[in-house]
Amino acid sequence: MSLRHALLGLLAVRPSTGYELAKEFEGDLGRHAWQAGHTSVYPELNRMAEDGLAEVTAEGARGAKTYTVTETGRTELHRWLMSPPGPTRARNEYVLRMFLISALPHDDALALLEQIAESTGDAAAELRAVREAHPDDGPLLGADGFGQLAAEYGLRQYEAVRDWARWAAERLRDEKPA
Missing domain, CATH: 1.10.10.10 (Winged helix-like DNA-binding domain superfamily/Winged helix DNA-binding domain)
Structure with a gap:
């Protein structure tokens, strides 16, 4: 890109x-x-x-x-x-944090997961409002629909990360601290 x-x-x-x-x-x-x-x-x-x-x-x-x-x-x-995206060097701060989360004490790791769930939930809500301002039966392409497909893509990404963070936090709550 x-x-x-x-x-x-x-x-x-x-x-x-x-x-x-x-x-x-x-x-x-x-x-x-x-x-x-x-x-x-x-x-x-x-x-x-x-x-x-x-x-x-x-x-x-x-x-x-x-x-x-x-x-x-x-x-x-x-x-x-x-054309398909070429090979790129990934730089995803969330993924890096998840690789390194084991370096945190149990309660801090849990707090981080809850923070991720909250922040991505907030971002999803922001994009949901963008999508709701444009009816589903409206254009998705051209100047009138500009950004609607991207907003839906982002909304679904944020919701997936939020749901994952909630799942991970629940699993961590069930685990006994080391």
């Missing part, structure tokens, strides 16, 4: 200025999927234009440029979306 692909995807949904794109990363996209700031977005847009993946279609006040994805950009986005 790269910032380039995130920007291509956003531009495929709707033409945008660099400022508008950077604002997208300050919202749900940045909180749940990919973070990028103004200092990353603008140089990448310039490189994308140089590479023929995007083009400036309008210029506004104070030098604001509206970018649109080109056919070459759409082709690259399609290629990336349709």
Whole structure:
């Protein structure tokens, strides 16, 4: 995954200025999927234009440029979306904590599991509210449905982690401290 692909995807949904794109990363996209700031977005847009993946279609006040994805950009986005993710080095803080949880005393390990259950439950509730604000019979693709599939994916992930943490905490409660 790269910032380039995130920007291509956003531009495929709707033409945008660099400022508008950077604002997208300050919202749900940045909180749940990919973070990028103004200092990353603008140089990448310039490189994308140089590479023929995007083009400036309008210029506004104070030098604001509206970018649109080109056919070459759409082709690259399609290629990336349709190909399986490549091998990556996993960096998942929850999983690392679970590998290392045995280093904690029993009561602290239990507290950690309960904290994970609570925090992922809260995150699930936040995404559930996002999903409820958009009816199930509404569009899932295009500008009107942007982010709904991702919200449902995230909701189900958080619920799975919450349920797992509750299960693990229950098992740990049944275990006698060493």
